[in-house]
Amino acid sequence: MKDYVQEPNLFKGLSDSQLENIIGSGFHRNLKPKSVLFHQGDPANRIYMVKRGRLKLSMLNEQGGEVIIRFINSGETTAAVASLKDKDYPVTAETVGETEVTGWDKATILGLMSDYPAIAINLLNTVLERINEVQQRYLELSTERVEQRIARSLLRLMQSTGLKKPEGILINFPLSREDIAKLSGTTLYTVSRTLSKWGKIGWIKSGRERITITDPHALVLFSENV
Amino acid sequence: MKDYVQEPNLFKGLSDSQLENIIGSGFHRNLKPKSVLFHQGDPANRIYMVKRGRLKLSMLNEQGGEVIIRFINSGETTAAVASLKDKDYPVTAETVGETEVTGWDKATILGLMSDYPAIAINLLNTVLERINEVQQRYLELSTERVEQRIARSLLRLMQSTGLKKPEGILINFPLSREDIAKLSGTTLYTVSRTLSKWGKIGWIKSGRERITITDPHALVLFSENV
DNA sequence: CGCTCTATTGATAAACCTCAAATACAGTGG
DNA sequence: CCACTGTATTTGAGGTTTATCAATAGAGCG
Numbered sequence: 001m002k003d004y005v006q007e008p009n010l011f012k013g014l015s016d017s018q019l020e021n022i023i024g025s026g027f028h029r030n031l032k033p034k035s036v037l038f039h040q041g042d043p044a045n046r047i048y049m050v051k052r053g054r055l056k057l058s059m060l061n062e063q064g065g066e067v068i069i070r071f072i073n074s075g076e077t078t079a080a081v082a083s084l085k086d087k088d089y090p091v092t093a094e095t096v097g098e099t100e101v102t103g104w105d106k107a108t109i110l111g112l113m114s115d116y117p118a119i120a121i122n123l124l125n126t127v128l129e130r131i132n133e134v135q136q137r138y139l140e141l142s143t144e145r146v147e148q149r150i151a152r153s154l155l156r157l158m159q160s161t162g163l164k165k166p167e168g169i170l171i172n173f174p175l176s177r178e179d180i181a182k183l184s185g186t187t188l189y190t191v192s193r194t195l196s197k198w199g200k201i202g203w204i205k206s207g208r209e210r211i212t213i214t215d216p217h218a219l220v221l222f223s224e225n226v
Numbered sequence: 227m228k229d230y231v232q233e234p235n236l237f238k239g240l241s242d243s244q245l246e247n248i249i250g251s252g253f254h255r256n257l258k259p260k261s262v263l264f265h266q267g268d269p270a271n272r273i274y275m276v277k278r279g280r281l282k283l284s285m286l287n288e289q290g291g292e293v294i295i296r297f298i299n300s301g302e303t304t305a306a307v308a309s310l311k312d313k314d315y316p317v318t319a320e321t322v323g324e325t326e327v328t329g330w331d332k333a334t335i336l337g338l339m340s341d342y343p344a345i346a347i348n349l350l351n352t353v354l355e356r357i358n359e360v361q362q363r364y365l366e367l368s369t370e371r372v373e374q375r376i377a378r379s380l381l382r383l384m385q386s387t388g389l390k391k392p393e394g395i396l397i398n399f400p401l402s403r404e405d406i407a408k409l410s411g412t413t414l415y416t417v418s419r420t421l422s423k424w425g426k427i428g429w430i431k432s433g434r435e436r437i438t439i440t441d442p443h444a445l446v447l448f449s450e451n452v
Numbered sequence: 453c454g455c456t457c458t459a460t461t462g463a464t465a466a467a468c469c470t471c472a473a474a475t476a477c478a479g480t481g482g
Numbered sequence: 483c484c485a486c487t488g489t490a491t492t493t494g495a496g497g498t499t500t501a502t503c504a505a506t507a508g509a510g511c512g
Contacts, residue, residue, distance in 0.1 A: 059361060059362075059364075059365045061365055061366070061369050061370070062450065063369070063370075065365070065368070065369025065370070066369070067364060067365050067368045067369065069361055069364070081350060081353055081354045081357065082354060084350055085350060085351060085354050087354060090358060090361070090362065091361070124307060124310055124311060125311060127307055127353055127357070128307045128308060128311050128313060130357060131307065131353070131356060131357055131360065132316060134357065134360045134361055134364060135285060135295055135316070135317070135360055136285075136316065137364065138285075138293060138295070138360060138363065138364050138367065139285045139286075139287055139291070139293050140287070141364065141367050141368060141411070142291070142293045142367060142408075142411040143287050143289070143291025143292070143293065144287070144289075144291070145467075145468095146467080146468070176489095176490065176491090177490075177491065177492095178490085185367070185368040186468080186469085187468080187469060187470080188490090188491085189468090189469075189470080189471095189491095189492085189493085190467095190468065190469075192490095192491060192492055192493085193492080193493080195491095196491090196492070196493085206491095207477085207491095208476080208477055208478075208489085208490060208491075209490075224288060371499075371500095372499080372500065402457095402458065402459090403458075403459065403460095404458085412500075412501085413500080413501060413502080414458090414459080415459095415460085415461085415500090415501075415502080415503095416499095416500065416501075417459095418458095418459055418460055418461080419460080419461075421459095422459090422460070422461085432459095433459095433509085434457090434458060434459070434508080434509055434510080435458075
């Protein structure tokens, strides 16, 4: 029955049958890899939950510079607050791999909230976490060196999507050097050099769009200690 | 009766008498310049509105690096979501100049929200604006050069606290080169050099902790165009 | 008028980006 | 199974941006 991988944040604390009801009230979309769910500047008229796969949220500036704000993994939601306010949302959401999402429009989600008050509470929690995370990353971007930021990016991805393997913890989706660069505020060249170095000293193993962290402890120490 | 400078966001749409009632239900504090209202890591048990003066919100990392997240001007609120969740708030709030704040604890604000539903709506608006602003600044920090970011910082301050003067628009509170540096993700030296340059070409006039923007248009063009 | 905090400016160095070119890798179709 | 093609990655050389350090000057306060 539950075909999403993790317990969805927004619906935490609800029973399976309530969940089934809620999911049923949304509309579903199956998206191919690298398709755009919504685009920077679109009116945010829907809240989305990822049931399977993953979304990449990014922002673009006028000169073409791009950053990745975060990934939305299965069970997580996005555009929640914006969709309630009918504002334009300055973020693009693109699928990473085959991805299934459920969406609700504003009226539906408001109805759900009044039926299940837990949802409003969960929404507040989610919003708080998101603000804190962006601010934390803003601090890091402003005060830390590139390699430290790359380490932090990998560790965050490890925590959210890591898969235990005999050789270490695999970041379990296709992730290019350029993605890491846009997550860390640097260039793909610097990322490549850094990962090469870390490969040589045994902290990670990496291939084409694949990264395994073989010495998480070393990486954590490095990310915190200089 | 209204002794705060701007219409408070959180209480927009309420009548003066309702406002009076709400303000009355909070507790008030008068703070000297540079005093700390709450400290990074404190439990966020109160929501604050600035009635007079200004708060500087900053974050510190383990190595002592600091950023200024934003200023909270009179009429604005802070720690809103965090205070509803009883979480630690990773931000320090320090007064800039003589400052008067009103605070409400969680129970009180929840009561106010159920009496005046507009407050919950306004809260959502505020949260959305804050997320968007941090993300926007994250993008800028990641993709733009120092001088461009300094220009954007000054322009934001001009918009929120600018005061028309014969010679230009004055940023109306004491603001050091170091403050600007921590807002823009650079060092006070680079800020000083940049402001000197802009002073020479007539874009700004600056003194000790005082900045007047004499050619806003030029600065806007510069901030957007490279 | 000394003290303290802020700002300026020059010299130097470090971190990191940019550009260019070569190499590796994963599919695809024969 | 293999050559082919389009990406992704690596690596080197060189240049730019910006931080760091040091020293001086200016402003405000008691």
